[in-house]
Amino acid sequence: MTWTTYRRRSAEGAAGDPEELAARRSVPQREHSGVWLSGKLGREVQYESVTELRVVQLLDHADQVTSFQEQPLALGYTHAGRRRSHYPDFLAVTTDGRTVLIEAKPRGDIPLAITRPSTAPRPGCAVARGGVS
Template sequence: MLARTVITRRGRRFRGYFPSHKMGRMVAWESLLERDAILLLECSRGVVFYREQPTLIEYADDERLGMYYPDFEVTREDGGLLHLEIKTSAELAKPEVESRFRAIAAHYRRQQRDFRIATEREIQREPLLTNARTLAYVAGRTGNSLPSARVLASKIGYDALPFVDAEAQLGRELVIRLIAGGTLTCDLTLPLAGNTPVAIAMGGHHAAYLL
């Protein structure tokens, strides 16, 4: 159960729900930047679970007690937990906001818990965000008809090859579906095209974090 009702009718910000293939449910977001962050969480192979506004954090702020709800709690492949805040760089530049999050970050350090703030500079990098949108679109439609890694290796081998060569042998749609399904891996900060290396996912290739 969430510690806070996420979607409200107050304010003028965009709000909505994202159909998460990874979580198997609708995930609430309260800004377009949060929605974009969800796309990166969906595509991060090292992220096994995430949830929005998971719990209330109480922290000391100039001898006062502050209350804070992190935007996301992320469970990593190694079992570690991260609380993630999504803010625009313009908002973070406001003195009162910067002061508040300095106190919040200090609280997490004292508790020896992982916390970070992600802005549009990390979230909306290109071509990363476009790639994440492309993969999220097909993630729920990968189906059971995708070739296994063994069958795939008989066609393209286990060594990395340029995206353009994989596309020529398998077709672009299948390559995209295989990346979305985790059978193929590539650096999503590079274009899904041209000479970007593509390989069959093996072990540690899955432990990737895009945020």
């Protein structure tokens, strides 16, 4: 499996620079998609499902979270000879400076054969973004 990061961002930008806190992919309009007006971010946050909305609300009200971003970056990879990309649902920055990628999926909606390669941790990925190894 080969990994490529399509968009690189600085640790400062990931930690809450307002210019950087914007979705890297537009959320398609579906029955349960929409926007939440975040008091923490001072902008609308896109969500694709009721599960994602619940995560947005949790992140918006959590004292331990200083900022968060939906659809933060594209992770490129090759699986079974095909190039693919995966957008994690959220990136959150905590008060102690950690950066966390979050997937918000109901258990029944996760096809493991497809998501395991795209969500496997890459050595140094979190460290490069100011997280822990």
